Amino acid sequence: MNFIKNMFKKNTISTKVDTKNIPVHIAIIMDGNGRWAKKRGLPRSIGHNEGAKTLKTISTFCGEFGIKYLTVYAFSTENWKRPKSEVDALMDLLLDFLKNAETHIGGKDVRIQTIGDVSVLSEEIKKEIVRVTNITKENKGLILNIALNYGGRSEILHAVKEIAGNIEKKKITVNDIDEEMISNNLYTKGIPDPDILIRPGKESRLSNFLLWQTAYTEIWYTDVLWPDFRKEHIIEAVLDYQNRNRRYGGL
Secondary structure, eight states, X not given: OHHHHHHHHHOTTGGGOOTTXXXXXXXXXXXXXXXXXXXXXXXXXXXXXXXXXXXXXXXXHHHHHTOSEEEEEEEEGGGGGSOHHHHHHHHHHHHHHHHTHHHHSSGGGOEEEXXXXXXXXXXHHHXXXXXXXXXXXXXXXXXXXXXXXXXXXXXXHHHHHHHHHXXXXXXXXXXXXXXXXXXXXXXXXXXXXXXXXXXXXXOOSOTTSSTTTXXXXXXXXXXXXXXXXXXXXXXXXXXXXXXXXXXXXXX
């Protein structure tokens, strides 16, 4: 918390943050990289590179700010529909990102893991995922969940198949199925649902991201494109979150 106190001295906006009500889990749809590049007459790949730099900065800040979990939408199941050249560039960027992730993402305390179906990714990328996951698994700081080949509907379908398989094996019955069981068969098993979902890039939709987990998540939109997203925007989102009345269907 010394970091936050020092930050407050430099930033008047930060002084309004209730340090006793910091969200546990923030999810971010990292949107707007291509549009950021287009506005500047640059290739879309440059926008994705700038977006990766932003992720490094924001991940570090979230860890220092006291956030326990940060889940980011890096590559969706729908992104395969993009031109092959862009998909290839994204995969190259992902590989480069993973190679030194344990040192350039928030330092030694960050635990890095992935959610989604990574089985279809290249062998080289899968090896890097295993390596960085293993080398950071004992870290006690921010848990960074990178959503790769992820889709909310496919995640729920995966959970349904897992549960159906256990029924076939007579490990459970239909009457055993409840919300906890479904949650425990999602990619995010053991991770609390997001408190805030941040959507940069001027769009106002979930885009098939964490559909089950965001049932009662507070959503915060901004027109700022992801490469231009800064620490101050995290603070703004947290302030907005702290000013909301989370009733969960009650009064």
